[in-house]
Amino acid sequence: MKKRNTLYGLLASASVLFILYALVKNYMIDPEATSFLSHKTGLKRELNLPVWLNVMYVHVAFACIAMASGLVNFSKWIFEKKRRFHRINGYVYIVSVLVVVLTSGYMAPYATGGKISSMGFNALNIIWLIITITALVQIRRKRIIRHRNWMIRSYAFCFTNLLIHLITSLFHQGFGFVYATSYTIGVYGSIALLLVIPSIFIRTIGQSKDVSFPS
Numbered sequence: 001m002k003k004r005n006t007l008y009g010l011l012a013s014a015s016v017l018f019i020l021y022a023l024v025k026n027y028m029i030d031p032e033a034t035s036f037l038s039h040k041t042g043l044k045r046e047l048n049l050p051v052w053l054n055v056m057y058v059h060v061a062f063a064c065i066a067m068a069s070g071l072v073n074f075s076k077w078i079f080e081k082k083r084r085f086h087r088i089n090g091y092v093y094i095v096s097v098l099v100v101v102l103t104s105g106y107m108a109p110y111a112t113g114g115k116i117s118s119m120g121f122n123a124l125n126i127i128w129l130i131i132t133i134t135a136l137v138q139i140r141r142k143r144i145i146r147h148r149n150w151m152i153r154s155y156a157f158c159f160t161n162l163l164i165h166l167i168t169s170l171f172h173q174g175f176g177f178v179y180a181t182s183y184t185i186g187v188y189g190s191i192a193l194l195l196v197i198p199s200i201f202i203r204t205i206g207q208s209k210d211v212s213f214p215s
């Protein structure tokens with residue numbers, strides 16, 4: 001029980017901090033995405049900046065909603081005492097994932113790092129959709145523990161952007177790689193980590209009947 005409390009506390013802190021960071025950075029500090037776009041050189045297609053920026057704003061907004069709604073639904077109290085809310089909030093999460101995937105689909109062809117990065121993003125989109133739909137199918141079949149485990153796998157993808165930037169910084173600033181190459185490594189490194197870390201997490205919290213976090 002104590003281990004789960006700690007895990008939920010850590011997850012909640014990471015999620016809330018990242019939501020705040022994403023909102024402040026993308027809507028207040030650098031709303032034109034100047035620093036990010038400065039790394040896009042030699043694009044094969046011309047980028048329509050106003051459209052790209054608006055799509056990015058929608059992308060970030062729904063990514064934050066997905067992150068917040070997913071976090072709330074892992075709470076044991078919400079799951080046990082507010083089942084109806086858990087259900088509605090679950091659909092809010094799924095719709096948000098769909099919007100993030102759709103907007104990602106628009107931005108992917110212009111991805112930093114070119115075609116290889118674009119392919120990585122398309123793979124991310126497909127994997128995230130499949131995992132999220134599997135979580136929904138499991139609960140429709142009343143398999144609660146499997147639903148929880150698939151939701152943990154799905155929720156991990158909310159940390160895609162954070163992971164990509166961490167790996168990119170490590171390779172760019174730490175090992176001196178070119179930014180675009182570091183970014184491509186970031187995309188594929190994230191896919192690998194986003195598939196591995198949740199499995200370790202699921203093993204840590206075990207297969208007990210206690211399906212959510214105690215909060």
Ligand code: HEM
Nearest residue numbers: 022036063104107108110111112121124125157158160161
């Ligand atoms: C849920 C948390 C997420 C947040 C907060 C987020 C945020 C952002 C932001 C701020 C950008 C603009 C560039 C930058 O500063 O990185 C961006 C770009 C992008 N995101 Fe996300 N994102 C998230 C998840 C995802 C996921 C899960 C995918 C794919 C399934 C995705 C696909 C993309 C793509 C394709 C781009 C354009 C990349 C480029 O132009 O090089 N994002 N995202």
